[in-house]
Amino acid sequence: MRLELLLRGGRICREGASAPELLDIRIGKNGRISAIGRALPADGAEVMALEGRLVVPGLVDIHQHLDKSRTRALINNPAGTLEGAIAAYRGIAPTITAEDMIARALRTVENCSALGTVAIRTHTNIDPQTGLRGIEAMVAMRERCRDRMHIQVVAHLTGEAPSMLVESEEWLSAALALGADVIGGVPAYSREPLAFMELLFDTAERTGRPLDMHIDEHIDAGRVLFDALARMTRERGLAGRVVAGHSSALGAMPRDDALRTIDLLHEAGVAVVTLPAANLFLQGRSADRLVPRGLTRVGELIARGVPVAAASDNIQDAFVPTGSGDLLEIARWTLLAGHLGINDLGQAFDMVSRIPAGLMELDAGLRVGARADLLVARSDDVESLVAGGARERTVLFGGRVVASTFSVADTDHA
Incomplete structure (x- = not known):
């Protein structure tokens, strides 16, 4: 059975914001973002610790x-x-x-x-x-x-x-x-x-x-x-x-x-x-x-x-x-x-x-209700990500991890 997923402690630049903040993202069973905020409760979700990694739209x-x-x-x-x-x-x-x-x-x-x-x-x-x-x-x-x-x-x-x-x-x-x-x-x-x-x-x-x-x-x-x-x-x-x-x-x-x-x-x-x-x-x-x-x-x-x-x-x-x-x-x-x-x-x-x-009329973006098609990378901000790329990348498609170059084993169930 698919659980909800909580991305804990990522560097996230919300739509309209000028700089990333340390925030959590909760992804519902439907693969869409249900909440973005600080210290979101796990409430039975699988938790992925991002440890300050940058989260951007795919x-x-x-x-x-x-x-x-x-x-x-x-x-x-x-x-x-x-x-x-x-x-x-x-x-x-x-x-x-x-x-x-x-x-x-x-x-x-x-x-x-x-x-x-x-x-x-x-x-x-x-x-x-x-x-x-x-x-x-x-x-x-x-x-x-x-x-x-x-x-x-x-x-x-x-x-x-x-x-x-x-x-x-x-x-x-x-x-x-x-x-x-x-x-x-x-x-x-x-x-x-x-x-x-x-x-x-x-x-x-x-x-x-x-x-x-x-x-x-x-x-x-x-x-x-x-x-x-x-x-x-x-x-x-x-x-x-x-x-x-x-x-x-x-x-x-x-x-x-x-x-x-x-x-x-x-x-x-x-x-x-x-x-x-x-x-x-x-x-x-x-x-x-x-x-x-x-x-x-x-x-x-x-x-x-x-x-x-x-x-x-x-x-x-x-x-x-x-x-x-x-x-x-x-x-x-x-x-x-x-x-x-x-x-x-x-x-x-x-x-x-x-x-x-x-x-392409995709329902994408870092906002509540959007599909969780996301890229997680070790980078300070979007500008640095473009300037130098990233060795570590994890990709989520509809809230599921489909590719990762860093361990996603550091997850737990609350």
């Missing part, structure tokens, strides 16, 4: 590609470009089975979970080489992981699919019927990008599913879709339901044009996800000096009020050959490569926790 990876995860050893991308990665994966895609995808994805999910991630949104290829095999695999994997991770599956139309409008509509409908949670794709790959975007928006409006697309993952200021994205979001009344992944081309635009575009995104209610690992690796390789970073304008987006999250993107494949699954590492890369400031460590943490949790 990390949220809003943009991964679990269907491609850990395929690095199978392929080659000698040029290190986005085009090279696409071609490399396309060459092996027909031979990858659903069982292969699931096995590799499970390894990545396990690593991410151990490091503090409680939710992943996986952009899953739909293209002529893969068809719906990836969607079927990721939906099955989602069910296998439901006791340790929230997983949302994006029906991600990519490759030649965005130019095949009739087939894309059929694939998209079938993917949603199979259980895909989110609508996505790459308009820049289409011969008719605006028509393809209209198809995605039509489907989102009809089905009530959110949109999470790869938008302008390049550094050519002469071909951007941001204005159209903002217009369609506004016309369809989808504010708060549209995410633009990458948005790298914002960084290539003249500053005044970029700021005007950012204001349009803000007014329309579009959020942006920056993917520093992929964009640092893939973009700008043709430059002969002052190689561009390839990221979007992170600081300017935040300053103008656009919600900005950061995420892993690819882990150990042709697009990003590295990756541990540690979102604190991604937060550090975002701060450094995105030219945030020395006092923005807390903002970087929000970009891998609170902000993506809101975009």
Whole structure:
């Protein structure tokens, strides 16, 4: 029989507070936080002594590609470009089975979970080489992981699919019927990008599913879709339901044009996800000096009020050959490569926790009534956690310990 759980003596920064306090958290049998306060009575709960460890909301990876995860050893991308990665994966895609995808994805999910991630949104290829095999695999994997991770599956139309409008509509409908949670794709790959975007928006409006697309993952200021994205979001009344992944081309635009575009995104209610690992690796390789970073304008987006999250993107494949699954590492890369400031460590943490949790509509946070999806780490505060990471981490999902690198045997029953 499941008992209630009392986390005793953790360093907790309540929502709205500026610094952590030594407090207790009580978690009910339903896996939700029932109380936060000082010296809470145990009243029959299992007690876990935290001894001043920091307690924060679990990390949220809003943009991964679990269907491609850990395929690095199978392929080659000698040029290190986005085009090279696409071609490399396309060459092996027909031979990858659903069982292969699931096995590799499970390894990545396990690593991410151990490091503090409680939710992943996986952009899953739909293209002529893969068809719906990836969607079927990721939906099955989602069910296998439901006791340790929230997983949302994006029906991600990519490759030649965005130019095949009739087939894309059929694939998209079938993917949603199979259980895909989110609508996505790459308009820049289409011969008719605006028509393809209209198809995605039509489907989102009809089905009530959110949109999470790869938008302008390049550094050519002469071909951007941001204005159209903002217009369609506004016309369809989808504010708060549209995410633009990458948005790298914002960084290539003249500053005044970029700021005007950012204001349009803000007014329309579009959020942006920056993917520093992929964009640092893939973009700008043709430059002969002052190689561009390839990221979007992170600081300017935040300053103008656009919600900005950061995420892993690819882990150990042709697009990003590295990756541990540690979102604190991604937060550090975002701060450094995105030219945030020395006092923005807390903002970087929000970009891998609170902000993506809101975009994924997760019931998360350190407040009474929220799900107890938590990360416990030996650190003084959130800023220190981002700056240096943590060797010791314990992860709770729905109030249950699903991973720990320090002993949780120091518990008792009151």
